[in-house]
Amino acid sequence: MMYGIKVVLGYWFGTDIADRNLAVRPDDTFIVSYPRSGNTWTRFLIANLLFPNTPVTFANIERLIPDTSSQSNRVLKRTPRPRFIKSHQYFDPRYPRVLYVVRDPRDLVLSYYNFQRKYRQIADDYPLANYVDDFVEGRLISADWGTWGENVASWIFTRQNRNSFLLLRYEDMKSDTEHELRRIATFLGLQVGPDRLQQAIAASSPERMRELEQAQSDQWVATQKHRKDIPFVGPAQSGRWHTELPQASVSKIESAWGSLMSTLEYPLATSNMNHTQMYNTPIQRQPLRTS
Amino acid sequence: MIRKLIYGTKCLLGREAPGRNLSVLDDDVFIASYPKSGNTWTRFLVANLIYPQEPVTFLNIEKIIPDPDLQSRNFLKHCPRPRVMKIHHPFDPRYKRVVCIVRDPRDVAVSQYHFQIKRAVLQPGHPIEDFVKRFVAGGTSPYGSWGQNVGSWLIARYNGPGFVLLRYEDLIENAVEGLAQIARLLNLEPDRHRLEKAVEFSSADRMRALEKLQADQWASTKETRIDLPFVRGAKAGEWKSTLSPDAVAQIEQEWGSLMRALGYKIETAGGEAKPSVLDLMEFPSP
Numbered sequence: 001m002m003y004g005i006k007v008v009l010g011y012w013f014g015t016d017i018a019d020r021n022l023a024v025r026p027d028d029t030f031i032v033s034y035p036r037s038g039n040t041w042t043r044f045l046i047a048n049l050l051f052p053n054t055p056v057t058f059a060n061i062e063r064l065i066p067d068t069s070s071q072s073n074r075v076l077k078r079t080p081r082p083r084f085i086k087s088h089q090y091f092d093p094r095y096p097r098v099l100y101v102v103r104d105p106r107d108l109v110l111s112y113y114n115f116q117r118k119y120r121q122i123a124d125d126y127p128l129a130n131y132v133d134d135f136v137e138g139r140l141i142s143a144d145w146g147t148w149g150e151n152v153a154s155w156i157f158t159r160q161n162r163n164s165f166l167l168l169r170y171e172d173m174k175s176d177t178e179h180e181l182r183r184i185a186t187f188l189g190l191q192v193g194p195d196r197l198q199q200a201i202a203a204s205s206p207e208r209m210r211e212l213e214q215a216q217s218d219q220w221v222a223t224q225k226h227r228k229d230i231p232f233v234g235p236a237q238s239g240r241w242h243t244e245l246p247q248a249s250v251s252k253i254e255s256a257w258g259s260l261m262s263t264l265e266y267p268l269a270t271s272n273m274n275h276t277q278m279y280n281t282p283i284q285r286q287p288l289r290t291s
Numbered sequence: 292m293i294r295k296l297i298y299g300t301k302c303l304l305g306r307e308a309p310g311r312n313l314s315v316l317d318d319d320v321f322i323a324s325y326p327k328s329g330n331t332w333t334r335f336l337v338a339n340l341i342y343p344q345e346p347v348t349f350l351n352i353e354k355i356i357p358d359p360d361l362q363s364r365n366f367l368k369h370c371p372r373p374r375v376m377k378i379h380h381p382f383d384p385r386y387k388r389v390v391c392i393v394r395d396p397r398d399v400a401v402s403q404y405h406f407q408i409k410r411a412v413l414q415p416g417h418p419i420e421d422f423v424k425r426f427v428a429g430g431t432s433p434y435g436s437w438g439q440n441v442g443s444w445l446i447a448r449y450n451g452p453g454f455v456l457l458r459y460e461d462l463i464e465n466a467v468e469g470l471a472q473i474a475r476l477l478n479l480e481p482d483r484h485r486l487e488k489a490v491e492f493s494s495a496d497r498m499r500a501l502e503k504l505q506a507d508q509w510a511s512t513k514e515t516r517i518d519l520p521f522v523r524g525a526k527a528g529e530w531k532s533t534l535s536p537d538a539v540a541q542i543e544q545e546w547g548s549l550m551r552a553l554g555y556k557i558e559t560a561g562g563e564a565k566p567s568v569l570d571l572m573e574f575p576s577p
Contacts, residue, residue, distance in 0.1 A: 004303040012299060020311050091382055091443045093435030138384070146384035150447040154382050157446040158439040 014074025022068050024094040027082040029188065031065065032095070034151045035088050035142055036111040037103035038170040040222075041236070043086055044204035045181055046099075046188075050084065052196060056203060057212050058220035070221045090146040091154035096164060099184065100155050103170035104266045105148045105253050106241035109135050111234050112142065118230035132249035136256045149257040152264075169264065171238045177201050206236035305365035313359040315385040318373035320477060322356065323386070325440045326379050326432055327402040328394035329459040331511075332525070334377050335493035336462075336470050337390075341375070341477070343485055346492060348501050349509035361510055375477070379434045382443035387453050390473050391444050394459035395555045396437045396542055397530035400426045402523065407431070409512075409519040423538040427545045438546040445552075458553065460527045466490040495525035 010016030031046065033039040040061075047056040047064040056064060062071060066079055068087045076085070087095075113131050116122045121141060122131065134140050138147045145151050159165035166187040173180045178197050185192050202208070210233050217223040223232050241250065251270045254261065258268055301307040322337065324330040331352075338347040338355040347355060358377045359367060367374070378386075404422045407413040413422065422431065429436030435443070448454040455476050462469040467486045474481050481489075491497075499522045506512040512521050530539065540559040543550065547557055 004305055007302040008299045011302065012295065090384055090447075091435075091439070093381055093429065093439055143384060146382075146447065150382070150384050153446040154443045157442045158381075158435070 010072075014077070015072045018068045018071060018073045018076050020089065020092065021073065022076060022085075023073070024092075024096070025081060025083065026096055028095070029082065029084050029097045029099070030087050030095045031084065031099050031101070032087045032089065032155065033101035033103070034108065034145065034148050036108050036115055036234075037101050038173060039086060039088070039101055040232075041204060041206075041209070042099070042101050042168070042173070042184075044209060045177075045200055046084060046184060048200035048203045049181065049185060049190065049192065049196065050188075052199065058216040058223070062221060067221075088145045088151075090151045091158050093158075098155065098159060098164065099166045099168060099187065100152075100159075101168045101170055101173075102152055102156075102264055104238065104241070105257060105261065106245055106250060106266075107170075107238055108148065109249070109253065110240055110244055112140075114230055114234060115232075116140070118232070119226050129246050129249050132245070132252055136252050147256075149260055153260055156263075174236070174238050206233060209233045301363075305368070306363045308359065308361055309364045309367065310360045311380065311383070313364075313367065313376075315387075316372065316374065317387065319386070320373055320375045320388045320390065321386045322375065322377045322390045322392065323444060324379065324392035325394075325399060325434065325437050327399050327406055328392050329462060330377055330379070330392060331521075332493060332495075332498070333390070333392050333457075333462070333473075335498060336466065336489055337375060337473055337477075339489035339492040340470060340474060340479065340481060340485065343488060349505040349512075353510060373477070379432075379440070381435045381440045382447045384447070388476060389444070389448065389453065390455045390457065390476060391441075391448075392457050392459055392462070393441050393553055395527065395530070396546055396550065397534060397539060397555075398459075398527060399437055400538070400542060401530050401533045403431060405519070405523060406521075408516075409521065410515045419533070420535060420538050423534065423541055427541050436545075438549050441553075442549050445549075463525070463527055466493075495522060498522045498525075 007016070031039060031042055033042070043061060043065045044056050047054075047061060051064060054060065054064070062075075063079075065084045065086050066076055068076070068085055068089065076083070079085075089095075109132055110128075112135065113122075113128055116131075117124055117126075131140075135142070136147065138150075146154065155165075156167065160167070166183065168180060168184070178194070178201060181197050181201060182192075185197070210231065213220075213223065213231060213233050217228060217232070254268050254270050261268060298307060322330060322333055324333070334352055334356045335347050338352060342355065345351070353362065354366075356375050356377050357367060357370065360378070367376075380386075400423050401419075403426065404413070404417075404419055407422070408415055408417070425431050427436065429439060434440050444454075445456070449456065453476070455472050457469050457472065467483070467490055470486050470489060471481075474486070499520065502509075502512070502520060502522050506517055506521065515521075534542075536559065543557050543559050551557060
């Protein structure tokens with residue numbers, strides 16, 4: 001009964017979180033990724049590209065590119081069309097146009113570890129190695145979106161090679177942001193010159209995002225109720241796992257998702273792997289990214 | 292407004308079908324398939340296996356192996372555990388124990404075409420080529436295209452624990468063996484006799500006889516044309532005499548690699564084209 005009342009009130013007042021109950025429109029575009037893969041940065045880049053006259057901040061990002069998992073059906077319904085929507089969902093056949101951001105899971109897990117400490121979902125001194133085991137085996141809250149491998153594979157397999165799907169690697173976005181942002185602009189059908197690209201990149205730099213977070217963390221739904229000593233905007237680097245992730249944890253991740261990682265051109269550090277789970281070898285590289 | 296009121300009242304009373312909002316329990320088992328892939332037959336097999344004393348019919352199947360898109364939240368909440376449910380959803384990470392039934396998409400297309408005529412979605416004599424074109428694009432079902440639906444399960448779960456993949460064609464060939472695999476997932480240890488009995492009680496002939504008696508009372512048939520059967524040929528390879536070479540080529544071109552991985556022989560040249568993530572995976576040779 002309580003559940004029923006909650007559902008009814010949420011439904012009636014439109015305050016229920018959209019998530020998988022979102023009413024998808026044919027002209028929607030989704031920015032999808034596993035959590036901590038650079039989704040917020042990508043949102044900033046795209047919002048700055050789409051709305052060059054509105055400085056994008058944490059105070060208005062949910063209005064410009066709303067998040068399916070924190071915004072209500074009502075907010076999403078009122079977002080002007082065509083809508084650009086952020087999501088962490090695993091494959092949803094209804095999403096018409098998708099930009100998918102993928103990040104090396106060995107870096108992602110480090111970022112997620114800090115994030116869950118920030119949210120007080122794990123104890124501060126929870127051992128990193130245990131955390132990685134939980135991550136791989138799907139025991140964390142994030143497993144609501146599937147494991148990293150399930151989420152990534154479910155999208156890439158069903159949508160690769162389609163004009164309505166753009167696969168982006170966080171690492172490529174870091175190393176050549178302008179090039180990747182131009183691919184995004186082309187995908188979105190935007191005619192933009194180098195000036196506007198550079199302007200969007202500058203307005204979404206980690207330094208600027210850190211400044212904005214300092215000033216506005218109380219105004220953003222993802223940060224307002226959480227501890228402030230661990231920032232949301234992390235170091236924004238790739239390859240930290242080389243020095244910060246224990247060897248056993250690297251093996252753990254690679255033995256679960258090795259072939260998928262190879263497909264995405266993330267070189268594996270452990271050889272002689274014993275694949276116990278999915279994605280059995282042999283590994284065969286496929287031209288996944290079309291540019 | 293009226294719809295909101297009705298839905299709201301249903302929610303208050305727990306009478307709404309939860310669909311994807313189902314509260315999943317750890318020991319739930321799901322029979323997953325794309326529509327028209329032998330899901331109803333598998334439900335009969337499993338139901339007859341679990342309840343050997345109670346003959347399964349179209350009248351009680353929805354209660355024994357419910358569909359969360361049809362049954363109410365209250366009903367599902369009070370089902371005896373472990374619950375066994377039927378779904379057509381593509382991959383869902385919350386479903387941990389899954390029997391996935393796949394069928395040759397060329398036969399799925401033919402079967403779905405006939406079912407849409409039965410449901411009067413299509414007019415009799417509707418050109419099947421036109422249907423296949425929409426089928427390939429995923430426009431004939433709310434559960435994604437065949438390739439997306441089946442592929443999302445395989446890529447996420449194949450070889451993983453708690454996942455049993457069965458081809459409809461193999462089930463026809465040897466239903467006892469297939470059902471034994473499902474039994475292991477359900478932690479049942481039936482002897483051969485019990486397996487054979489379940490297969491016998493779920494035969495196409497028996498299901499046809501039951502359909503004759505009960506078609507006007509079963510959710511999936513009661514508002515459809517009664518002159519056309521729900522249980523049709525129950526065989527593999529009907530597409531060979533039904534689909535034009537062009538329609539076959541369309542299907543194979545779209546899903547060639549997935550079909551190959553599943554051991555479905557490609558007949559046209561187009562099916563060799565597209566590479567896929569699936570080429571990474573090692574499937575047992577069928």
